[in-house]
Amino acid sequence: MSSRDAILQALRQNRPPASPLPEPPAFPAPDVDLAAHFRRVIHEIGGEAVDVDADAVAATLARAYPGLTHVASTVPGYGNGPGPLQAVRDPHDLAGLELLVCRGRLGVAENGAVWLPESELIHRAAPFLTQHLAVLLEKERIVWNMHEAYARLRIEEEGFGVLVSGPSKTADIEQALVLGAHGPRSLMVLLLA
Amino acid sequence: MIEPFLALPVVDHPAAAARFNADEARTDWHDRSIWHAREKRDLAARAVPEWEALREAASQIKVHTLSRLDEYLAAFEAKAAANGIHVHWAKDAGEHNRIVGDLLDRHGARRIVKSKSMLTEECRLNPYLEARGIEVVDTDLGERIVQLRGEPPSHLVAPAIHVKKEEIGALFHERLGTLEGATDPQYLTEAARQDLRARFLAADAALTGVNFAVAETGGFVVVTNEGNADLGVHLAPLHIACMGLEKIIPKAEHLGVFLRLLARSATGQALSVYTSHFHRPRAGQQMHLVLVDNGRSTHLGRADFRSALKCIRCGACLNTCPVYRRSGGHSYGSTIPGPIGAILTPGLGLEKYRSLPFASTLCGSCSDVCPVKIDIPRQLYAWRQIIARQGHQTAGKRWAVRMAGTVLAQPALYRLLGRLLRWALRTLPRRLIYHRRNVWGRHREVPEAPRQSFHAWYTRHRTKR
Numbered sequence A: 001m002s003s004r005d006a007i008l009q010a011l012r013q014n015r016p017p018a019s020p021l022p023e024p025p026a027f028p029a030p031d032v033d034l035a036a037h038f039r040r041v042i043h044e045i046g047g048e049a050v051d052v053d054a055d056a057v058a059a060t061l062a063r064a065y066p067g068l069t070h071v072a073s074t075v076p077g078y079g080n081g082p083g084p085l086q087a088v089r090d091p092h093d094l095a096g097l098e099l100l101v102c103r104g105r106l107g108v109a110e111n112g113a114v115w116l117p118e119s120e121l122i123h124r125a126a127p128f129l130t131q132h133l134a135v136l137l138e139k140e141r142i143v144w145n146m147h148e149a150y151a152r153l154r155i156e157e158e159g160f161g162v163l164v165s166g167p168s169k170t171a172d173i174e175q176a177l178v179l180g181a182h183g184p185r186s187l188m189v190l191l192l193a
Numbered sequence B: 001m002i003e004p005f006l007a008l009p010v011v012d013h014p015a016a017a018a019r020f021n022a023d024e025a026r027t028d029w030h031d032r033s034i035w036h037a038r039e040k041r042d043l044a045a046r047a048v049p050e051w052e053a054l055r056e057a058a059s060q061i062k063v064h065t066l067s068r069l070d071e072y073l074a075a076f077e078a079k080a081a082a083n084g085i086h087v088h089w090a091k092d093a094g095e096h097n098r099i100v101g102d103l104l105d106r107h108g109a110r111r112i113v114k115s116k117s118m119l120t121e122e123c124r125l126n127p128y129l130e131a132r133g134i135e136v137v138d139t140d141l142g143e144r145i146v147q148l149r150g151e152p153p154s155h156l157v158a159p160a161i162h163v164k165k166e167e168i169g170a171l172f173h174e175r176l177g178t179l180e181g182a183t184d185p186q187y188l189t190e191a192a193r194q195d196l197r198a199r200f201l202a203a204d205a206a207l208t209g210v211n212f213a214v215a216e217t218g219g220f221v222v223v224t225n226e227g228n229a230d231l232g233v234h235l236a237p238l239h240i241a242c243m244g245l246e247k248i249i250p251k252a253e254h255l256g257v258f259l260r261l262l263a264r265s266a267t268g269q270a271l272s273v274y275t276s277h278f279h280r281p282r283a284g285q286q287m288h289l290v291l292v293d294n295g296r297s298t299h300l301g302r303a304d305f306r307s308a309l310k311c312i313r314c315g316a317c318l319n320t321c322p323v324y325r326r327s328g329g330h331s332y333g334s335t336i337p338g339p340i341g342a343i344l345t346p347g348l349g350l351e352k353y354r355s356l357p358f359a360s361t362l363c364g365s366c367s368d369v370c371p372v373k374i375d376i377p378r379q380l381y382a383w384r385q386i387i388a389r390q391g392h393q394t395a396g397k398r399w400a401v402r403m404a405g406t407v408l409a410q411p412a413l414y415r416l417l418g419r420l421l422r423w424a425l426r427t428l429p430r431r432l433i434y435h436r437r438n439v440w441g442r443h444r445e446v447p448e449a450p451r452q453s454f455h456a457w458y459t460r461h462r463t464k465r
Helices: A003-013 A034-044 A054-064 A083-087 A146-152 B013-021 B024-046 B051-067 B069-082 B093-106 B118-122 B125-131 B141-149 B165-176 B185-202 B228-235 B253-266 B296-300 B306-310 B316-320 B322-327 B338-348 B365-369 B376-389 B395-408 B411-427 B454-464
Strands: A048-052 A071-073 A099-103 A106-108 A113-117 A132-138 A160-164 A186-192 B086-090 B111-114 B135-138 B205-208 B212-214 B219-224 B238-244 B274-278 B286-292
Touching: A003 B069, A003 B086, A003 B296, A034 A048, A034 A186, A048 A054, A054 A132, A054 A186, A071 A083, A106 A146, A113 A132, A146 B253, B013 B024, B013 B322, B024 B253, B024 B316, B024 B322, B024 B365, B051 B069, B051 B253, B051 B306, B069 B086, B069 B212, B069 B219, B069 B286, B086 B093, B093 B125, B093 B205, B093 B238, B093 B286, B111 B185, B111 B228, B118 B125, B118 B238, B125 B135, B135 B141, B141 B165, B141 B185, B165 B185, B185 B228, B205 B228, B212 B253, B219 B228, B219 B238, B219 B253, B228 B274, B296 B306, B296 B338, B306 B338, B306 B376, B316 B322, B316 B338, B316 B365, B338 B365, B338 B376, B365 B376, B395 B411
Parallel strands: A048 A186, A071 A099, A099 A132, A132 A186, B086 B286, B111 B135, B111 B205, B205 B238, B238 B286
Antiparallel strands: A106 A113, A113 A160, A160 B274, B212 B219, B219 B274
């Protein structure tokens, strides 16, 4: 018998008594300003969130990241747009990336997470290789909690998607918080009206 | 049951804990720093009004899933295969290691990067691969520290929690060329970042664990704070994910329940920095997933103990445990330390791990903080009974319990011995009372002996009335 069949048979033999699947819990949003809450949480977790007018994004980015030369954008109209990233064949070529600008598909107020599906990244490795990450997010895409987030997302729609909440961090040396463990050293979310 | 470890000597938790406690200042430091994690968890949990409802939901989802584990795994396998993920099944640690080793060979992979996976620790994958000539680099900072030190992790979430920054500074000075005497966490982390960045870029394959696999969608979720799992897998042409059977959940919506609990319970974060959802390999990449039994299907059949399979490895029970905090993760001699390890590990070899269920005061704090409501103290107690029945106790404890049984069954004898003991405590010199056989009195004062027993007092009181 194959290992697969042996394991499944053992699991069937040792089945615990049936137990129903609970109804999905729903905990509705308290009466808060979702965008304000989201901004506050992002600050608490070491990121930055700013309200920006659509026509001020480029200026805001230029002010926030002066002097960076290796900048990539997956958003048409910002930086050089997605063209250069689409031309990259091997993600190893992105090793020197200093800033990635991309669009977030959804924000979660309770924990400051932003959903970045593969199609917004072009390269899955890009938001991890880059030294700094800037995400554009429309305020109306912010939901209150993770239950609402998963009710909206279809996680299998794309091959890869990641919820990012804050810059890469570690506390593995005596629990001292250090930003920029392996991934981005900073995260900025630009909130669009 | 397949024993994943070599036939090592019996784990003696009290002896290992005594060695740990020999350095009192360090024990206090360890205790305090781990309690800090518990405090962060409390703050995070209290900030969620529906916390208890979430725990209950998480527990019920896991109980349900365990009752149909075979169905959900088969459904997951079919979906995952349709998504282009290669699914493998391993009965035990040996088969798991062979599958991973053969995959690496087939791809000609010599250098691999690995993110956190307690399962691969359980299977002793690293030494196996190294013996096959493969370079394995653990990329989580804490895991890298313990790998360079040549030890196993001492905590589920913070593998190097037992190491001081001075020791890490000395280690990095020797291995990564950092400045001598440097202890600044920021500086040391940066050094590891630079060193590991090069290894991510050079890796032929990346290994990860799995936090959750979703039966409904045929994908899996990996959670990190550092981004190390993602850096590995999105660069390498081969991704191998290793997963214990119990990590399956039925639906994507259940992720909302578990992820709200996991990071808050583990580190007090509302969510880990990266929650990565994998459903299909990227173009030109191969994605493999190894489903590992290694005793889990047997454990499922143990009615008294199966709920330990609900565990999501947050480490909250470790952080709250007065014994874990003061004895350190290594004293358990098992891959999973702490209260949850003390109920999971005896199933892998009762004789070897017989001391673990006794490494507890049964205070119950572990189940109070457990996000999936595992009844850890009840299981510790149940293991103790089995261990006693099978005669796995030390001769001293067996004798003591037998004596207690005899005395407690005979009131006259009990009263006589009580009188003798009260006399002895009042009369005998201190060095006799605190004889080395008096283990209880080693760190405590024996209570003052009353003039008369409660029984005598009660009898007189009743007679007067």
